[in-house]
Amino acid sequence: MGQQAEAILHETEAHDAHHEMSFWDKYIFSVDHKIIGFQYMFTGLIMAAIGGYFAYAFRMQLAWPGEEVPFYGLVDAAKYNMLVTNHGTIMIFWVAMPVLIAAFGNWLIPLMIGCDDMVFPRLNRLSYQIFLVSALVLILSFFVTGGGFGGAWTSYPPLSAVAAYNLTNWGASLWLLAVFLEIVAFLLGGINFVTTTMNARAPGMGMMDIPIVVWMINIAVILFMASVGPLVAGAVMLFFDQRLGTSFFIPSGGGDPLLWEHLFWFFGHPEVYVVLLPTMGIVAEIITVFSRKKLFGYRTILYTAFGTGGLSFIVWAHHQFVAGIDPRMANVFVVTTILISIPIAEMLFSFIATLYGGSIEFSTPMLWALGFLVSFLIGGVTGIYLGASALDVYFHDSYFVIAHFHYTFFPITIIGMFAAITYWFPKMFGRMMDETLNKIHFWGTFIPFNGLFLPLFLVGMAGQHRRIADFTQYPDLASPDLQSIRIFATVSLVILLLFQFVFIYNFFNSMFKGKKAPLNPWKANTLEWTVSSPPPHGNFAELPTIYRGPYEYSVPGREEDYWPQHLAPNQ
């Protein structure tokens, strides 16, 4: 909190004798960007646990259909639909977005650009409060009569619009309301992020001195802001259809179901890049620090990010190749879809080129970052198959799609999240994480992750399609070979989830009992490592001045192999 803000606070609390803030003021209704970042992060982690639990329940059902799932019970068709729907929704809207953009955006932007807080701190707090309400509404929707919404995270009408079709009268409406509130929360947060980056940079920090992760979060936020409008419009219309008897999406009343797909996917595809770009930024920070190298082609990476952002607006119809749109339009979207592989490939090549001639230290954050590169590569190349419209005739809504987007989303969300947490943990809590446990956790997550999703490519090639609770009824898909593949994937998932307990233990143990962290344990250049850890309210004792870009590692003729941004050239 800045001095001015503090002054205003003291003015309003003139009758309070205490100068110490109460627990509520400090942690619950705080306007401090770091506390709000933590609030987002912990909410996101709790939601990730719920999403993982849902995945466990329905994967167990797929491996051993019809049997009681330990710690869950029987998964019937309604519950199965509810589980898959809310697994997708939670992981995208309540884990990927809050953790990658809101939590790390809040935490890193003011620290990395050298200012004391967000430009609109109260707006920031309001953003989190709305987000929390949205999470609670979503959780409430699991327990109403009829159960949680089961119409897939894409919620195509008329299924999602008519209670007689989806049989989850209140679940569907609450689900929609939760998504709507969540979007509003991110709108408020997003305005804040971009304005802060534009207006509150430390003196001397030009546009090309901003760390890549801040750039990426900002590009992602702008993408989000520019693409979410049609979805909000669609959500309002869908809500009217559910509750007020209109028929925007119901053909018998004059509506058009394709309209929803049109509006939804206009947001839905940029959304992929909204969550991808922040992780790309996190990875860029980590690989430069741990290979002691300057980032290969700062401007190239930046321009490819712009290119990706621009292209992401013109690819969305590839989700509708077999949905009944004009096939001539599909041809145009094939071209744009395959074109978008070009900037992303360039970005990945630049990251790999950064490693050349480096001095790579395989600490846990670096392992996560390299793991991201490897697994995202698989996700990226399998995207080519699905961007090809003719193959989509076969693979649409099959497990091949599932495997593909989990190979993009899992690295982005989970691996990116762990990379960021393990990297910034010393600054966040002032203590080091246990390196051995961290490495166990890495290998215990990375190997089962591949064991989980590689087999899904195979069942996808066999024609197995999504959102089916029980494949034993399908004669062609019930073969023992395919079933053993499914069991293998499920066992991998269980192992993956079990290893997360290592992380939880390590996280809380290190938070309270870990070794005290030095100011700059990784010898990094960016500004957040110059403040004490954990950073106090107001962050910087005095505002830093910036003299150089964020990636000046191993500069020839300098004794140390790093050169922090705020050090004057003669120091």
Add this chain to the structure above:
Amino acid sequence: MKWSLLQHLLVAGEVNLENRPKRKPIVPSGVFGMVIFIITEVMFFSGLVSAYLIIRAGLEEWPPWGQPRLPIESTAFNTLLLIISAFAVYQSRKFLKNNLITKASQFHLGAILLGFCFLVLQGYEWVQLLQFGMTLSSSVYGALFYLIIGAHGLHVFGALVLMTYGFIHFKREKSFETISSNLLPMQILWYFVVGIWPLLYTLVYLI
């Protein structure tokens, strides 16, 4: 304790980074934030307009059988009110630049009143349409009308609340520059709300 919590939630005291001596932003934070917000708003309305165009193209008869025509003339008058209010805001800014604070506040108030007139007339029109049997669920025609015009009406209402809140600045602040910069974001929002109306009017009422 309770009171201070409430105050925390309500009092809008932002960190004023612009007063820091070292850095001068190109565009004030409030204006910049508002511009980004308006990008989102434009996309929201373009989503509604897309829905309107697609649903309308799918129906053979427009407006559908048994549905009342929309009152073009009275709404044209209403449109005029809204446009005049935008000019009032423009004049108010001009006066502020010339340090005429009382006149500026009068024009600001005028714009607010015109905005309220717009809302009241719009509401009256809605009541009449409802009496003619055009409701949200009577047909997709009525639904689209209430959705688009209602969304705009809500924006007008929100912008009016902000403008009314901004009126306090005329009383509280001393410096013309502060008033001007504090009011600018709200006025930009008002321009947006006024600017999008002729488009919606043409789309929904005229063609």
Add this chain to the structure above:
Amino acid sequence: MSKNWFGELKNKTGITVFTVLIYFTGFPSILKACAVCFSGTEETLGAFYLTTLILIILPIAMIVGVVLWLYKKKLSSLNHSG
């Protein structure tokens, strides 16, 4: 074989690819055989095309506009002070 055969080839490939794309995306005889187009009315199809175009152009145009506006402001502020 002339020296700049590569340039010729590149040019030819470009033209061929372009022609093929144009042919497959808009040729009228294919329009008649379009498997999905018959489902909605002509106007719906037109409306979908129109809105697709609007939704594609608007965000990009707005973002580019704002960036140019900022750039202009920046330039003028630099001129003003310096």
Add this chain to the structure above:
Amino acid sequence: MNEYLDLGLITSFVPAASSFAGDIDFLFDLITIIVGFWFVITLATLFYFMIRFRRREGVKALYISGEKHSEKVWTHYPHYGVIAFDVFLIGFVIVVWVNVKQTLPANEDTIRAIGQQWSWSFVHTGADGKLDTEDDVNTVNDLHVIKDNTYHFELQSRDVLHNFAIPAFRLRQDTIPGRTIRGWFKPTISGTFDLQCAEICGRGHSMMFAAITVHPDRKSYDETMDAIRAGTYESHFEKKRQLGPVPLPFTVSKSETDSPYAIELAQSF
């Protein structure tokens, strides 16, 4: 097109039973080779760098900005390669797409598939080869076609979105209420294959499957049609249902139920 290139990646799981299945398999194999090439090279480079440039005592990292032209080419050359292969791929993709979705070849017969929560109704044309006449044959969850005949299909839906999916034919197409969607297929192998609904359509989505039987000749087809008309035909679908394991337990609370199909379903299981 799979006579040019056939790795058998998909056919090892599911047969290629329609005329365009081979084209799609060919495309899959082609993309696998091209993409696999880039994937292996990129991954090999990444691992080589990781091992070659691991931290060693006294070895300092190089200072390379990647902004100079001589450095940039190292990412630009592979990048041009990617673009070239992309253009190459797009050509093939569009040719196959135009064959499958954009052209409608002359047909021998037409079938109509109507999706509803949660079953498929099929209409066969009968002897006159026309739909909506007296001799139409209606079946539920059981579709019959003849090998090597080109069929047009008309997809309709009574309530929500469904998807007419036959993996063996490499065919998926959404059905949309309020629209009729046309397309074609030409079976090339006789036998019985799965026909699924591949778009989530509510609580009973998992149960919405049918069988498509490809008859080797018209005689066998006609016999079946006569048996269906006479009501003596035991469908392949029913036989398979009896062989399959226990159906899922369904809980549809009566108070929530407005859909007649839901009540029906709840009572039948």
